[in-house]
Amino acid sequence: MHPGGWTVVRTWTPEGYHRSYLARALALLAYMFSGFVAIMLFTRCDVLVAATPPVTVGMLGGLAARLKRVPLVYEIxxxxxxxxxxxGIVRSRLLLGVVRAWERSLYRQAQVIVVNSPGFLPHLQTDGIESEKVVLVPNGVDTALFHPAADGSGIRRQHRLEGKFVAAYAGSLGLANDITTILRAADRLRGESDIRILLVGDGNRRRQAEDEARALGLTNVIFTGRVPKQVVAQYLCAADVGICTLMDTPVFRTVYPNKVFDTMACARPVVILVDGVIREVVEQARAGICVRPGDASGLADALLRLRSDPDGRRRMGEAGRRTVAERFDRWQSAKQMAALLGRVTARRRQRAAQGG
Known part of the structure; x- marks a missing residue:
């Protein structure tokens, strides 16, 4: 039992799931089995929350909610x-069709659908989901953990960054994250001896990215590998600016990436190469520079511009910090979610008392 009054039941999944798509698929199947056992044998509940991705978690949650006869809150x-x-991760039209059909059935089963980005709302409307069923609880950041006061001096010493202008990407190094664009920007900046780019994280494209950096002969890029979440804030505060990249596909125009909010919370300007709803947040907050997705030259130019404008960096960073504190604080989202679950539970108990 956690001191906060909730119990954590840890289920088994194989390690190394981030190394390949096959390993991830096996881990998801293992979690479906171990999670189902844990839910059915070791938990009692008034409501069941299934957060996806992956969609297999939604499948597990939907089945368990039916068997336990409790309402499902489906979080997208x-x-x-x-x-x-x-x-192109899944190319089988048959498989995609089956999974989408199951996903739509979960939408219909759910008493409430929670989305963490307004970009998902048109998708649900297309699937015929009534707006009254959908609640926006925005993605956000722990503003106490990701704070400008986080000490990044040790990170700078560790990586010999004293006196350097540092740009940090902190997140997964996967297919979706378009790390190649960052490396191509670094290639364009190789003549700027005071600029360094930190790639903080791991993923199934990390080895490929390291090979690409070696092939280009890049000495201005540092791969840190996986670091604890608590240390990510120190890396961001060791940097002068943050970077967020995603592949230029329609689905990524719908998302609120965590790394953008993390950077803003640390009062650092962010250069984003993502269109859509997150670009609107950054532009409205005046918290950074927006570059066309995949534009390595644009990214390099943005970093040069920020390097030469410390006052602009400070203003953007302060604006970003204010925005996340007012609109994207994770504790406010948690309170919103707790109130939602309280309402769902109260309705269930009321119906039970009425014999419904």
Whole structure:
């Protein structure tokens, strides 16, 4: 039992799931089995929340909610099926069709659908989901953990970054993240001896990215590997600016990437190479520079511009921090979610008392 009054039941999944799509698929199947056992044997609940991606978690949640006869709250954190199709991860039209049909059945089963980005709303409307059933609880950031006061001096010493202008990408190094564009920008900046780019994280494209950096002869890029979440804030505060890249596909125009909010919370300007709803947030907040997705030259130019404008960096960083504190604080989202679950639970108990 956690001191906060909730119990964590840890289920088994194989390690190394981030290394390949096959390993990830096996891990998802393992979690479906171990999670189902844990839910059915070790938990009692008034409502069941299934957060996706992956869609297999939604499948597990939907089945368990039916068997336990409790309402399902279906939380959509990414349009995973569409992303898999657009990126070519899943090419079978039959498989995609089956998964989409199951996804729509989960939409119908859910008493409430929670989305963390307004970009998902048109998708649900296309599937015929009434707006009254959908609640927006925006993605956000722990503004106490990701704070400008986080000490990045040790990171700068560790990576010999004293006196350097540092740009940091902190997140997954996968197919969707378009790390190649960052490396091509670094190639264009190789003559700027005071600029360094930190790639903080791991993923199934990390080895490929390292090979690409070696092939280009890049000495201005540092791969840190996976670091604990608590340390990511120190890396961001060690940097002068953050970077967010995603592949230029329609599905990524719908998302609120965590790394953008993390950077803003640390009062650092962010250069984003993503169109859509997150670009609107950054532009409205005046918290960074927006570059066309895949534009390595644009990214390099943006970093040069920010390097030469410390006052502009400070203004953008402060504006970003204010915006996340007011609109995207994770604790406010948690309170909103808790109130939602309270309402769902109260309705269930009321119906039970009425014999419904």
């Amino acid at each position: 954190r990414d349009l995973w099926v569409q992303a898999a199709a657009e990126l």
